Amino acid sequence: MRERDPAAAIVKVRGAGADSRGMKRRELMLLTLPAILDGAEPIVGRWRSVTTTKGGIGAVYDFRANGSVAYSSAALVDLEYGLEGQVLTIGGQRVGIGWHADGRLQLNFGQDVIEDFSRKGEIVDAAQPLLGEWAGRRVMAGRKIPVSMQFRAGNRALMVLFLKTVLGRYQGGAGPWTLTLPSLPPRRVVAGTGGLTIAAAGGDVHEFVRL
Numbered sequence: 001m002r003e004r005d006p007a008a009a010i011v012k013v014r015g016a017g018a019d020s021r022g023m024k025r026r027e028l029m030l031l032t033l034p035a036i037l038d039g040a041e042p043i044v045g046r047w048r049s050v051t052t053t054k055g056g057i058g059a060v061y062d063f064r065a066n067g068s069v070a071y072s073s074a075a076l077v078d079l080e081y082g083l084e085g086q087v088l089t090i091g092g093q094r095v096g097i098g099w100h101a102d103g104r105l106q107l108n109f110g111q112d113v114i115e116d117f118s119r120k121g122e123i124v125d126a127a128q129p130l131l132g133e134w135a136g137r138r139v140m141a142g143r144k145i146p147v148s149m150q151f152r153a154g155n156r157a158l159m160v161l162f163l164k165t166v167l168g169r170y171q172g173g174a175g176p177w178t179l180t181l182p183s184l185p186p187r188r189v190v191a192g193t194g195g196l197t198i199a200a201a202g203g204d205v206h207e208f209v210r211l
Contacts, residue, residue, distance in 0.1 A: 042191050043177055047208040052076050060211060069168050071181055075161040082155055090157060105134050
């Protein structure tokens, strides 16, 4: 799979001639540029499993435009939260909340347990700075693991603990795609109206939605 360079496309637009042929070429490049910037295929991006085990363990796939994929075994926890002043109540637990000068979020769980989070993506609502996705690390079993916190409107939150991550590849043009991961049988990935389905040959089909 060959990754296209948006910058190269922009250079071509600027270099087009001023004659009618050049103008048509420029218009064509401008029309195709958004598709290039959005990613080569609809599979590109992060996806989470719809269902989890009884212990809340599911899977997250991060498909990149260059044909690589990161697969993570992850704890996926849907939570309800509320915010009153400097106190965040999430999943029934009260947590102190603060902000660093550079915009990072700090959560104080007490007993010297403090976690810092950096925003991922753009600000959702300037009047509600907590909304959006935040990335940090949490100490579990003596090691730091990546954690994502997504605070959404309607006082709903999603916590994702990335327990183990391996890298693989996928191929298939516009899909279906064949996914290969170390020490695992190939998996087939199909895009549907509601998301993706992923299954190994003869195995159960699992549904995924965008994370």
